[in-house]
Amino acid sequence: MRNVYHDELSGLIDTLVEMTQLAESAMTRATTALLDADRELAENVISADRRIDDLQRDLEERAVGVLARQSPVATDLRVVVTALRMSSSLERMGDLARHVAKLARLRYPDSVVPAELRATVLEMGQVAERIVAKAGSVIATRDVQLAAEMEVDDDRMDALHRQVFEQLLSHTWNHPTEVAVDLTLCSRYYERFADHAVSVAKSVLFLVTGSRDEDVAAQRI
Amino acid sequence: MRNVYHDELSGLIDTLVEMTQLAESAMTRATTALLDADRELAENVISADRRIDDLQRDLEERAVGVLARQSPVATDLRVVVTALRMSSSLERMGDLARHVAKLARLRYPDSVVPAELRATVLEMGQVAERIVAKAGSVIATRDVQLAAEMEVDDDRMDALHRQVFEQLLSHTWNHPTEVAVDLTLCSRYYERFADHAVSVAKSVLFLVTGSRDEDVAAQRI
Structure with missing residues (x-):
């Protein structure tokens, strides 16, 4: 009985790790779809999301x-x-x-991201990719040090998020309002993605250390 | 023992209802602060949020x-x-x-909302107010009918959200990009607020009927 029990508990952990892998893959492919205006890849990300939803429901049961x-x-x-x-x-x-x-699909065949913001959005995608990969490792290994490192990635994401706004509001910005609206939402999606990854790691930290870090909530913008 | 137990369970429900009241009050005052560019009221909402956070932590324990x-x-x-x-x-x-x-505070003494969008944002505030009030009633009474009604409010919120975008992207729009960025975020905050209220009601429905409504997840934009 005990063994079945511990198998069940570790099965929950395995599912969480699998979910981080799916989220990582989804955001990485979504970023490529966005930057390359690749509609097929965008469709692929959209339909694959159901798998994460199913895993969550299954985990809950x-x-x-x-x-x-x-x-x-x-x-x-x-x-x-x-x-x-x-x-x-x-x-x-x-x-x-x-x-x-969905933003990539909505604007196809146009690209959502103008040239001057490509590098920023590309880096947001990279930070998203590594922060969720770290969240997966933290869940699997309970590595407190790695969880702390994720704060650095989250700070970087916040800086990139601000950088997008600075570009949108600079006097050299000369794109239609539609582009600004798309990028505002898009940038917020990346920023929230990183927030959630940090909150996952903080949950693990709480399990290991028994203490909550109030700073995380405060960092949300 | 049984009585203490049932008191504890109903205490959880009471706390949830109290949280809906605080969320309602917060969004109602935030809307007023936004429309009237009232910095003091904005500060008040910002500092009061800690109370909801504390209640959630307490409920979890x-x-x-x-x-x-x-x-x-x-x-x-x-x-x-x-x-x-x-x-x-x-x-x-x-x-x-x-x-x-925070948006209201950031732009003070200016108003975030230009004249042509005041009515839309005002109504978003009203829909937010009534959808969270209904969520509170659904938690307290498990009224399945009322939960169903909330879908109508949520549809209205989605329509208002689209209306904001239509304004921002119309050829008569003549405000700086900053205003479009603020309103994009603001409109999304209201829309997500309503989504969360519906998800609360769906959780109650699931408790009562044992079935999940897949449509809710699909409705998220």
Whole structure:
């Protein structure tokens, strides 16, 4: 019985790690679709999001099953409750990648991103890719040091987000309002994606250390 | 023992209802602060958000306590797990009201909202106010009919959200890019606020009927 129980708990962790991999793949492909105005790739990201949603639903059912059958206490109980919360964040990260892909599809065959912002958006995609990859490692290994490193990535994402606004509001900006609207939303999707990745890592930190870092909530813009 | 247990469960529900009231009050005041460029009111909304955050944290601790001590099963277990999920949505709704208030503060003494969009933003505030009020009633009463009505409010919010974009992209739009950026974000905050309210109501529906409505996720833009 104990073995089945611990298999169930580690199965929840495995699913969370799988969700980070899917979210990473989704955001990476969404960024490429956005920058290359690749409609097929955008469609692919949009339809693949269902897989993350299904995993979340499945995880939730299994978590409730563990709670009902095993009545875990102490750390095990925290693991299950935290897994529920993390799965919501990861599901939401999938949604945000889908939103980026939808923008790419909406403007096809035009590109959403004008030349002067390509490097910024490209880097937002890269930061998103590595922050969610780190979130996956933190879930799998409970590496507190790596979780702390993610703050640096999140700061970088916030800086890039501000950089987009600075460009949009600079006197050299000469694109239609539509482009500004698209980029405002797009930039916010990346920024929220990183926030969710950090919140996943903070959940792991809380499991390991028992303390919450208030700074994370404060960093949200 | 049973009585303490049921008091604890109904205490979770009471806290959720209180959170809806705080979120309602926050978004209503944030809308006023935005439309009247009232910095003091904006500050008030921003500082009051901590109360919702504290309630959510407290609810989570109590929910984990109930799970650990009482090992609820069946419907009671679903109530606790669902309360955790709903509290996250409500906490996030408080954040979104705070974001609206922050926009008002950022542009003070200017108003974020130009004359031609005042009526639209005012109505977004009203829809937000009534959809969260209904979410509170649905939590308290498990009124399935009222939960269904919220879809109408959410559809209205989506229509208003589109209306904002139509204005921003119309050929008569003649404001600086900054105004378009602010309104894009602002409109998205209201739209997400309504989404979260609907997701709260859907959680209650799931508790009552045991079935999930797939349409809700599909409606997210």
